[in-house]
Amino acid sequence: MSSNPQVLTLAEPLPLECGGQLDGVQIAYHTYGTLNEARDNVIWVCHALTANSDVLSWWPGLFGTGDYFDPADWFIVCANVLGSCYGSTGPLTPVAPRNKPLYAAFPRLTVRDLVAAHEQLRQHLGLTRIHTVIGGSLGGQQAVEWAIQQPAVFEHLVLLATNAQHSPWGIAFNEAQRLAIQADCTYVGGGPEGGQLGLRAARAIALLSYRSYEAYGHSQAEADDELPTFHRASSYQQYQGDKLTARFNAYSYVTLSHIMDAHHVGRGRGGVAAALGRVQARTLVLGITSDVLFPPAEQQLLARHIPGAMYAEMESGYGHDGFLIETAQIAHFLERFYVQTFAH
Ligand SMILES: CC(=O)SCCNC(=O)CCNC(=O)[C@H](O)C(C)(C)COP(=O)(O)OP(=O)(O)OC[C@H]1O[C@@H](n2cnc3c(N)ncnc32)[C@H](O)[C@@H]1OP(=O)(O)O
Ligand SMILES: N[C@@H](CCO)C(=O)O
Numbered sequence: 001m002s003s004n005p006q007v008l009t010l011a012e013p014l015p016l017e018c019g020g021q022l023d024g025v026q027i028a029y030h031t032y033g034t035l036n037e038a039r040d041n042v043i044w045v046c047h048a049l050t051a052n053s054d055v056l057s058w059w060p061g062l063f064g065t066g067d068y069f070d071p072a073d074w075f076i077v078c079a080n081v082l083g084s085c086y087g088s089t090g091p092l093t094p095v096a097p098r099n100k101p102l103y104a105a106f107p108r109l110t111v112r113d114l115v116a117a118h119e120q121l122r123q124h125l126g127l128t129r130i131h132t133v134i135g136g137s138l139g140g141q142q143a144v145e146w147a148i149q150q151p152a153v154f155e156h157l158v159l160l161a162t163n164a165q166h167s168p169w170g171i172a173f174n175e176a177q178r179l180a181i182q183a184d185c186t187y188v189g190g191g192p193e194g195g196q197l198g199l200r201a202a203r204a205i206a207l208l209s210y211r212s213y214e215a216y217g218h219s220q221a222e223a224d225d226e227l228p229t230f231h232r233a234s235s236y237q238q239y240q241g242d243k244l245t246a247r248f249n250a251y252s253y254v255t256l257s258h259i260m261d262a263h264h265v266g267r268g269r270g271g272v273a274a275a276l277g278r279v280q281a282r283t284l285v286l287g288i289t290s291d292v293l294f295p296p297a298e299q300q301l302l303a304r305h306i307p308g309a310m311y312a313e314m315e316s317g318y319g320h321d322g323f324l325i326e327t328a329q330i331a332h333f334l335e336r337f338y339v340q341t342f343a344h
Helices: 111-125 138-149 168-182 196-210 213-219 232-245 250-261 272-276 296-305 319-325 327-343
Strands: 006-009 026-032 042-046 075-079 130-136 154-160 282-288 310-314
Touching: 006 111, 026 111, 042 138, 075 111, 111 138, 111 250, 130 138, 138 154, 138 250, 138 272, 154 327, 168 196, 168 250, 196 232, 196 250, 196 319, 213 232, 272 296, 282 296, 282 319, 282 327, 296 310, 310 327
Parallel strands: 042 075, 042 130, 130 154, 154 282, 282 310
Antiparallel strands: 006 026, 026 075
């Protein structure tokens, strides 16, 4: 991370959806820019699977000086999710009562638990109104869940490449990755470095769902006339696995993928349509044409059931990760969205 996060430690135990609780929860967060006098310039960013609270470092082109969300204009908040490894309580954090990390025994959290923790942070920061909450993928799952729980807080909701309930297809991808991690014999009892070889394979599997046939064809094509001694695409897979293991751990990865799998806004609320119907924020839902993990149909469903939501689709060959890359298109649709909502 390019700058250190601030950390809030919750005074009270955090009750979990599974029925347990977490004591001494820490939430790492970044803020950028200044809260204006009217306190109406807050943008809250919910990050995806392996990112962190330093949104300026991982969403350049959308967040930063001269970008659509410029800290000169906005008070931007981004918090690391529970279960991750960038400062918020996760599987490698020593937790009470034994003050030791729980590793693979870390509790099964849900998106609702992530929201509950960040709701405590929102209250701690005294932010009664959020101009926009924005998130893609797991971040979008968190943003929509939060807008359902606290409909009066959010004026605008921006959802990218996400869904209302995780799909059997998405769960199957995650299970394949967990199987790779659990096949690494260091996963159980291996300490902080446990399962890293498995994580390397898991990231390589995940990449297949984050990119597309076209993206691989475009960036990893080989010369026609040579008998290859190695394949570019093979080396790319290995490199991406190495890149993630250098900055992430297997226990957080398993925890977060289970969180994604359990995501279902309709649970206990009479179904998805009834839950989405509670959203009061003006909503923009953005799908990506080549997203095989969260296909446009999932975005269309969100937009169909969130009252008055606007739906748009980004043309992109990048696949699911297009939500991190296609910043010019995102800015274009944001501008249309804000102009339209301002006019009403
Ligand atoms: C501490 C931190 O890093 S904070 C966390 C940062 N990450 C996040 O926040 C998560 C969200 N971000 C992401 O998922 C990604 O960064 C994305 C989707 C935005 C972009 O993905 P990238 O991996 O950067 O892009 P892409 O898929 O084009 O791969 C490019 C990389 O692969 C390398 N590469 C490309 N082809 C090959 C190949 N055939 N063999 C080996 N390496 C290759 C490139 O050299 C480049 O390496 P670099 O990342 O060291 O510069
Ligand atoms: N590429 C994203 C996951 C896709 O949502 C990440 O590593 O956070």
